[in-house]
Amino acid sequence: MTQERKGPRAESAGAAGTERAEKGLTRAGALKKGVGGILAAGAVGSLATPAFAGSAGSARRTADATKISMWGNHPEWKPVLDRLIAAFEKTHPGIDVELSYKPGPQYTAALNTALAGGAAPDVIGWIEGDAIRVGAKAKQIIPLDGKIPIAKLIPAARAQVAFNNHVYGSPLAAYTVGIFYQRPIFKEYGLKPPTNWTQLLAATKKLAAEGVTPWSMPAKDMIIPYFFYIMAASSILGQNGYRGLRRGTRKVTEPQVVRAAQLMIDLQEYYNDGFQAVSYAEGKALFAQGRTAMLIGGSADYTGYKQVNPKVDVGVFGFPAPNGRSHVTVTGMELLYTVNSKSEHKPEATTLVNWLSSKGAQQVVANELARPIAVGVVPSRSNRVGREMVLAGAPDIPVWYSQPETGGTFGAVTSAGGIFTGDLTAMEFAQKVQASIKPNKKA
Amino acid sequence: MTSDARASVPRGRRVAKAIRRPRPHIWFLLPAVALYVAFFIVPTLASYWLALYDWSGLGPLGDFIGIDNFRRVFEDGEFRSAALHNVWIFIALFVMTNTLSLFLAILLDRKSWLRGPYRAIIFLPYVLSPVVTGFIFEVLLSPNIGVLNPGLEAVGLGSLQHTWLADPSTALAAITVALAWQWNALATVIFMAGLQNVPPEMKEAAVTDGATTLNVFRHVTLPYLAPAFTVVNVLLAIFAFRAFDLVYVIGGAIGAPNGATLVMGTVIYGNAFGKGSYVDTTQMSYAMAQGIVLFVFLGLVSAVLLVYLSRRERRVY
Numbered sequence: 001m002t003q004e005r006k007g008p009r010a011e012s013a014g015a016a017g018t019e020r021a022e023k024g025l026t027r028a029g030a031l032k033k034g035v036g037g038i039l040a041a042g043a044v045g046s047l048a049t050p051a052f053a054g055s056a057g058s059a060r061r062t063a064d065a066t067k068i069s070m071w072g073n074h075p076e077w078k079p080v081l082d083r084l085i086a087a088f089e090k091t092h093p094g095i096d097v098e099l100s101y102k103p104g105p106q107y108t109a110a111l112n113t114a115l116a117g118g119a120a121p122d123v124i125g126w127i128e129g130d131a132i133r134v135g136a137k138a139k140q141i142i143p144l145d146g147k148i149p150i151a152k153l154i155p156a157a158r159a160q161v162a163f164n165n166h167v168y169g170s171p172l173a174a175y176t177v178g179i180f181y182q183r184p185i186f187k188e189y190g191l192k193p194p195t196n197w198t199q200l201l202a203a204t205k206k207l208a209a210e211g212v213t214p215w216s217m218p219a220k221d222m223i224i225p226y227f228f229y230i231m232a233a234s235s236i237l238g239q240n241g242y243r244g245l246r247r248g249t250r251k252v253t254e255p256q257v258v259r260a261a262q263l264m265i266d267l268q269e270y271y272n273d274g275f276q277a278v279s280y281a282e283g284k285a286l287f288a289q290g291r292t293a294m295l296i297g298g299s300a301d302y303t304g305y306k307q308v309n310p311k312v313d314v315g316v317f318g319f320p321a322p323n324g325r326s327h328v329t330v331t332g333m334e335l336l337y338t339v340n341s342k343s344e345h346k347p348e349a350t351t352l353v354n355w356l357s358s359k360g361a362q363q364v365v366a367n368e369l370a371r372p373i374a375v376g377v378v379p380s381r382s383n384r385v386g387r388e389m390v391l392a393g394a395p396d397i398p399v400w401y402s403q404p405e406t407g408g409t410f411g412a413v414t415s416a417g418g419i420f421t422g423d424l425t426a427m428e429f430a431q432k433v434q435a436s437i438k439p440n441k442k443a
Numbered sequence: 444m445t446s447d448a449r450a451s452v453p454r455g456r457r458v459a460k461a462i463r464r465p466r467p468h469i470w471f472l473l474p475a476v477a478l479y480v481a482f483f484i485v486p487t488l489a490s491y492w493l494a495l496y497d498w499s500g501l502g503p504l505g506d507f508i509g510i511d512n513f514r515r516v517f518e519d520g521e522f523r524s525a526a527l528h529n530v531w532i533f534i535a536l537f538v539m540t541n542t543l544s545l546f547l548a549i550l551l552d553r554k555s556w557l558r559g560p561y562r563a564i565i566f567l568p569y570v571l572s573p574v575v576t577g578f579i580f581e582v583l584l585s586p587n588i589g590v591l592n593p594g595l596e597a598v599g600l601g602s603l604q605h606t607w608l609a610d611p612s613t614a615l616a617a618i619t620v621a622l623a624w625q626w627n628a629l630a631t632v633i634f635m636a637g638l639q640n641v642p643p644e645m646k647e648a649a650v651t652d653g654a655t656t657l658n659v660f661r662h663v664t665l666p667y668l669a670p671a672f673t674v675v676n677v678l679l680a681i682f683a684f685r686a687f688d689l690v691y692v693i694g695g696a697i698g699a700p701n702g703a704t705l706v707m708g709t710v711i712y713g714n715a716f717g718k719g720s721y722v723d724t725t726q727m728s729y730a731m732a733q734g735i736v737l738f739v740f741l742g743l744v745s746a747v748l749l750v751y752l753s754r755r756e757r758r759v760y
Contacts, residue, residue: 109696109717112725116500116716130724138501220699274586274606276700277614286587414718415521417701421611 065089065096068345068352069121072099073107073335076304080368087364088355095348103281104223115140122343123352125335128160128171128402132336136168141338144169147350153357156398157373160333169338170357173370175298176331177227177399178316178392180305185212185293186315193317196324197263204270207293216292217271218283222414225264227296227330229413229433230400231319232260235328238321239395246405248439253430259322261426261433264419276420288312299389300334300370316385318392329393332402334370405443408436490731500715500727512732522733525698525705528615532706533683535619540630540679541672547627548634549660562635569628577692580621584608608693611703618693618704625689626682630675637671638664673752680744684737687712707737 072081078101085097100121102110108127114120115135124141126132135141143166150158150167157171181193186203189210194200207214219225234242236257237250244250251257272278272292287295288308297305305312318327337356339349355361362374367383371390379386400406412433418424424432494512497505516522551561568576583591584607592604607617641664649659687708694704696718715730 109712112500112716116727134499134501138503140501220695220697222697222699272587274609277586277606277608279695282585282587291587411718411724414697415702417697417699421701421703423701 065094066345066348067096067098068123068343068348069098069100070123070337070352071107071111071121071125072101073104073125073127074300074304075101075103076307077300077369079307080303080364084361084364087360088352092348092351092355095351097352118342120340120342122340122345122349123337124340125172125337128333128336128399129407130404132160132168132338133163135338136164136166139341141168142341142346143167144339144350144353148354149357152375153373154375156331157333160336160402161338169336169353171333171336171373172356173300173334173362173365174331174373175300175334175370176329176389176393176396177231177296177298178318178329178389179231179294180287180297180301180314180316181294182287182290182292183313183315185290193315194320195327196320197322199324200320201266204267204294208270213272213286213292214270214294215267215272216278216283216287216295217267217275218278218280218286219271219276219417219420220279222417223280224283224296225420226410226413227298228264229260230409231296231328231330232263233257234330234397234400235319235321235326236260238326238328239397242397242400243443245437246403246439246443247441251434252437253427253434258426258430261419261429265426268420276417284308298370299386302385303369314385316388316392318394326394327392329389329396330399331371331393331396332399333373403443405438405440406436408438409433412436491735494728494731494735496728498728500725500730505728512729513736515729516733516736519733521702521705522707522710524702525707525710528704528706529684529686531615532619532622532686533680535616536623536626536679536683537676539623540626540675544627544630544675545634545668547631548638551631551635552638562632565631566628568625569632571625573625573687573689574692576621576625577689580617580624580689581608581693584617609700611700614694614700614703618690621689621693622683622686626679630679633671633675633678634668637668640670641667669752669756673749673756676752677745677748680748681741684741684744707733711737 072078081099085099089095089097108131111120111124111126115124120140124135126135132141136143145167148161148167148170150162153161153170154174156174160171161167161169179193185207186192189206189212191203191206194203204214217224217228233252236259237245241250245252252260272283272286275283278286283295284297284301284304285308286292287297288305290309290312302314305314318329320327337353339346339353343349357374359374359377362372362377363380366372366377366379366386371386372378379390381387401410412435416424416429416432419426419429493504495507495509497508497511499505547565551558551565571579583589586592586606586609589607591607595601595603605613607613645663645667646659649663654662685708686706690704690706691709691712694709696709696713698705698709711730711733714726714733717725
């Protein structure tokens with residue numbers, strides 16, 4: 001159940017491609033390949049392999065150690081996670097962790113493919129929300145009751161990994177999403193973080209007038225537009241309003257909440273060129289290089305900015321409410337790590353999951369990666385951005401997709417790219433989002 | 444045994460003898476057949492059965508829902524739109540293949556020491572992985588790091604600059620160009636192989652009889668290319684309707700912008716394994732139903748093309 005198993009498959013796929021190219025020259029051979037191709041179209045799995053074949057594992061190897069595999073979804077965390085894993089391996093010499101990465105937008109598809117093919121890693125990381133519950137129900141992971149210090153985790157983390165009277169694992173970290181801004185650019189043009197929508201629009205227009213692209217809005221995968229929308233809507237709804245949305249007493253189709261979608265449309269001319277064809281990763285790189293001034297981003301993204309541009313100098317503010325009464329951030333959990341029920345090394349995998357929630361590991365998380373999930377761990381004073389992020393949100397609202405009632409909003413927004421092509425009005429967009437919400441009076 | 448002698452032996456005995464005749468080659472084939480059945484035929488057939496259930500792909504099977512998934516395929520606007528994109532790609536590549544690729548093949552058929560290197564260059568895109576081809580075109584056309592727009596600017600054609608992949612009216616066309624670049628390689632090589640089969644004496648005879656170059660091409664070369672046309676166009680149908688990896692790399696899982704670059708392969712993959720977002724619910728059974736519909740459709744298209752073009756071949760010969 002390690003990454004090495006993927007190697008030969010990737011190689012054989014490449015060899016098959018070359019062979020196909022060589023043999024495609026005769027009619028009989030070509031037609032035989034064609035018939036094979038038709039048959040292959042019936043098998044959904046045949047579509048899967050090329051996109052995710054092959055990934056780099058850890059370079060460390062210990063001769064007699066037990067090898068366990070684990071995936072991450074932030075390739076930009078590699079330098080820090082390598083150090084974290086090295087620290088684990090130092091204190092647990094019998095365990096060799098092979099950590100590989102599937103970038104965020106492809107992570108779920110890659111994990112689902114691996115689970116379907118019986119090739120999931122020993123330590124399975126789940127995206128917050130329903131996935132871990134589905135995995136537990138399908139007995140793809142094992143309960144870790146008594147093996148994880150659940151009482152030492154923050155409540156939001158506990159809520160994700162403890163359910164049905166069992167504890168299944170631990171998140172590595174939490175993340176908070178706010179608006180990152182380029183401090184040198186704001187300073188150069190005499191701007192301060194906006195405190196209401198009027199100021200937000202004014203700052204945007206001022207930057208554009210000075211020849212600066214105000215916003216990175218990578219919309220190829222609709223991830224950033226999703227966060228933009230839920231933060232803008234949350235800034236209108238507030239904490240009580242969001243609770244009302246989950247309970248069914250509020251709706252995103254209310255005229256004042258529709259303004260959130262309208263804001264996305266109104267700002268469209270200030271997004272980066274060709275933003276609809278720009279991926280999340282590329283949008284982040286544009287911002288980190290200082291080619292845009294603002295970007296919706298999470299605490300976990302900062303490490304990535306530094307990787308693209310070691311001299312990056314950014315600040316964070318919460319999404320201002322239209323009237324300036326509050327600044328909203330949204331918070332969720334990074335991957336929820338659990339132990340694969342098919343793993344041949346369950347004790348070792350359990351040891352690693354347990355260790356990830358320890359104070360030592362969480363201090364590294366707090367100082368260098370994201371928000372810690374262990375109670376009592378705070379970012380060091382040198383982590384200015386991490387501290388700013390914590391202070392940016394008042395209120396801090398759960399990421400909408402992490403809650404069962406609003407879990408469907410992500411799919412609704414990702415399929416509503418028409419808001420940027422003129423195919424959907426703000427109200428039609430809001431109606432699509434509202435249709436995906438399943439209110440629960442007990443929420 | 445002569446035919447008379449064979450007729451004198453009763454039919455039953457002939458059959459029995461044929462069955463008893465040792466066929467050692469069958470035993471050599473058996474491992475390959477067993478593997479093929481176990482790893483291809485059985486899973487494919489299993490997907491037909493699983494498509495009758497409501498199953499996410501994770502955990503135990505859901506309810507048996509009969510043909511509901513298949514009914515849903517035909518009511519699914521997204522799948523229909525994606526299928527139309529495949530049709531568009533097929534038509535565009537069909538026109539290009541039977542004109543440009545053929546023209547290139549004719550150019551490369553001329554005897555020249557450059558023929559070998561040119562053939563290698565023309566065939567190179569087919570050897571590249573579609574994923575790599577997708578990345579190449581993304582780098583060419585990207586609004587931020589693309590080289591096409593700066594190139595246009597540099598040669599004084601700045602007015603033609605465009606956000607090719609971000610505009611719904613040009614994104615699919617851009618992807619089709621990428622597919623065409625890759626497909627043209629194989630099509631040209633097959634046509635070139637076909638051209639080698641044209642007997643030179645037939646051309647010489649036609650020229651001696653006073654035929655013009657165009658007439659020689661139309662009445663001698665084209666008929667001899669009939670088998671090549673059959674192969675190229677049947678394979679093209681499969682290529683166009685199964686397009687996935689290259690399209691996925693450029694357009695992403697949701698067919699950016701706003702579904703303008705969705706094809707059937709992307710939709711099926713998205714339903715089976717997730718649409719590339721953080722939070723995905725998969726619909727494996729539904730994806731299987733879509734895969735089966737694609738399979739049947741592609742089988743029909745290929746069969747129709749094969750029958751029509753083969754008949755044409757027979758008429759020609």
